[in-house]
Amino acid sequence: MTTQSVSSGARLTRRELDFWLTGILLARWLSGSLLELGRRVSVELDRLAHPNLFQLLAWFALFRLIGQSRESGAVRPGDIVAAGLCAISVLAPGDNAIWIACTLGSCYFILTRDGDPYRSSAATILIALATNGLWGPTLFRYVGYELLKLDTLIVATMLAVTGHLQSWYANVVTSGGSSVEIFEGCSSFHNISLALLGWVSFTKLARPRWQRSDAAVAGLCVAATLAWNSLRLYILAIVSGDKAAFVFWHSGTGARIFGAALAFTIAAVSVAGANRRTQ
Amino acid sequence: MRISSALRAVLAAILVAAIVLPGVFASRPQTPLSTRKRISNVLHAGNGRILLITTLDSGSEIFHVSFGGCAATVEIFAASTTLEDQPYFERVLSPGRVRSYIYVGDTWTALNHNELWGAYLTALVRNVFRPEPLVNIDRMIETASPAPCKAVASLDWGPVWDPAPVAAPGPK
Numbered sequence: 001m002t003t004q005s006v007s008s009g010a011r012l013t014r015r016e017l018d019f020w021l022t023g024i025l026l027a028r029w030l031s032g033s034l035l036e037l038g039r040r041v042s043v044e045l046d047r048l049a050h051p052n053l054f055q056l057l058a059w060f061a062l063f064r065l066i067g068q069s070r071e072s073g074a075v076r077p078g079d080i081v082a083a084g085l086c087a088i089s090v091l092a093p094g095d096n097a098i099w100i101a102c103t104l105g106s107c108y109f110i111l112t113r114d115g116d117p118y119r120s121s122a123a124t125i126l127i128a129l130a131t132n133g134l135w136g137p138t139l140f141r142y143v144g145y146e147l148l149k150l151d152t153l154i155v156a157t158m159l160a161v162t163g164h165l166q167s168w169y170a171n172v173v174t175s176g177g178s179s180v181e182i183f184e185g186c187s188s189f190h191n192i193s194l195a196l197l198g199w200v201s202f203t204k205l206a207r208p209r210w211q212r213s214d215a216a217v218a219g220l221c222v223a224a225t226l227a228w229n230s231l232r233l234y235i236l237a238i239v240s241g242d243k244a245a246f247v248f249w250h251s252g253t254g255a256r257i258f259g260a261a262l263a264f265t266i267a268a269v270s271v272a273g274a275n276r277r278t279q
Numbered sequence: 280m281r282i283s284s285a286l287r288a289v290l291a292a293i294l295v296a297a298i299v300l301p302g303v304f305a306s307r308p309q310t311p312l313s314t315r316k317r318i319s320n321v322l323h324a325g326n327g328r329i330l331l332i333t334t335l336d337s338g339s340e341i342f343h344v345s346f347g348g349c350a351a352t353v354e355i356f357a358a359s360t361t362l363e364d365q366p367y368f369e370r371v372l373s374p375g376r377v378r379s380y381i382y383v384g385d386t387w388t389a390l391n392h393n394e395l396w397g398a399y400l401t402a403l404v405r406n407v408f409r410p411e412p413l414v415n416i417d418r419m420i421e422t423a424s425p426a427p428c429k430a431v432a433s434l435d436w437g438p439v440w441d442p443a444p445v446a447a448p449g450p451k
Contacts, residue, residue, distance in 0.1 A: 010283070011283045012282075012283040012286050012287065017286075017290075020287075020290040020294070021290075023294055024290070024293055024294050024297050025297075027294055027297040027298045028297040028298075028301065030298075031297065031298050031299075031300075031301040031302065032301050035301055035302065075286075080286065084289075087290065087293045088293065090293070090297045091293070091296055091297065091300055092407050092408055093300070093304045093407075093408065093409065093410045093412075094406045094407035094408060094409065094412055095406075095412070096403065096406065096407050097407050100407055138400065138403065140361075141360060141361050141396065141399060141417075142392075142396045144361040144362075144363065145361055145362040145363055145365075145392075148361075148363055169366065170365075170366035171363060171366060172366055172367070181335075181363075181364070181366070181367060182363075183359075183363050183364070184359065184361050184363055
């Protein structure tokens, strides 16, 4: 960075504009997240045990990528219009405004990438954040019921293999005389967008360019998410007759153990995949 | 140079607004009424008498209600728009009932997931721009009557999603 670009009266550079834009997005996310945390403290204390570390990692990766991006001189009028539109969109009042702004931000970085892989990577991180926060859950609301039936089929198969299955239909499975209904929040598919956000962040922190093996690593992350969540559902179905054990695995320490194990697995697989260079 | 300084000032103003505005929107008077309270209000306003409320693990609730002019108990279901609790509802519901599905401004006599999701998406987008967002947008209302019942059809379900405060129901 030149002395001119950091002095107070210097021309606004594209990289500085990128930092402003990302800072605005982060400020909106933090502000909304803190308010949401405040709302939940009063009603759902146990949810606090699941801090969204992968989202924090994504924001860190985003700033790092912008810092590494090519210094491409003074900002252009088109950059100002695109970034301005994105920045202003965070001022919309709804909780989901931040994810709309992240989507627009992703478009901004893609449109202004000029062959810079770090700008492309910043766009990828932003769309992964928006997918985790808005587009993934919205799509899940459409296909969720079918996925819940698939979840039930997987759990029923696991129960049948170990001789615990009594019956199952739709999203209800019966084992040991008790029935468990698998709802949206418990679905094995529920955390896939979060796992992919972690994978994208770790990969982009390691290198800005994609390589062929990355798709396999993403597949492994998805498979790990499904496996851990299905195992938890299997345990829930087995202990469904014991209320204390059910609460332990459903919303207590057991759920946190599974959450931590899943996060660790995603991190380990992603880091190993990110450091693997095949090209 | 002057333009750059002006741009920085605008960006700084947006940054401050991005921090402050969510708090301003959140500090507006919220409607503390739960879904249960909102549905109860609608039912009371329509002269329905709630006999029993069943709560599912998913948070969905079934109201068993009697209306003057309806042949038997009417089941009102605050159901998830993912349809995740439909199997349970099918299991507990008496067969041969006249069903209707209500979501924000739409009513269907047969469940159409595509239309329901489209309406959900519309509500979701509207909520991005509304200072006072619609509430309960992940819930639809499902009614099951023994026969076509005028009292049920004439209920105004708007307050279930309307963010405007609703007065608590009086004694019935």
